Amino acid sequence: EIVLTQSPGTLSVSPGDRATLSCRASQTINTFYLAWYQQKPGQAPRLLIYGASSRATGIPDRFSGSGSGTDFTLTISRLEPEDVAVYYCQRYGSSLTFGGGTKVEIK
């Protein structure tokens, strides 16, 4: 069973600065099956990135994904106040595996 570990647990970033979120898998993942979601309070998760690096429809280009093998990264290039949320990485398959989440807050 693959385990996804996200770090840090909480990230405090000033508006306009870069936020870098990490997702580490316990074993190699096909990049095609790695996604990132954003969840704001009281809302359902929203798909940001699929295939490790492809932006979903309507997602601003300040969001980017990278990585392969066991190490994946979500980068928010210039943090906006509306980006305050919890971010989850997810492995897709017959089952879904989620990381524990990284909470992004404004410094």
Place this chain on the structure above:
Amino acid sequence: QVQVVESGGGVVQPGKSLRLSCVASGFSFDGTAMHWVRQAPGKGLEWVAAVSYDGSSKYYGDSVKGRFTISRDNSKNTLFLEMNSLTTADTAVYYCARVTATTGYWGQGTVVAVSS
């Protein structure tokens, strides 16, 4: 446009049962697997169960195996989750989701609260 709408949540006593439903629209429901994912208060996302496009294959998370049953009615574009022997640990928002390698559509969730 893709839409999934859950219903059936509520307050239920420990040991009782509840059946959740999810009506889908805007995509070929009978051509895709469907998932249930839950989120306990203040916690992260936990995958619960999945069913193949035709209902022939079903998969469950360890915490619900033997107690929950996922099913679907493709003639009504509806997904179900039958939950038995509920415990307080099952208290959560339950999301219906169409998740593929390239897409992710989630409903707004339905709240299940298990309490005496």
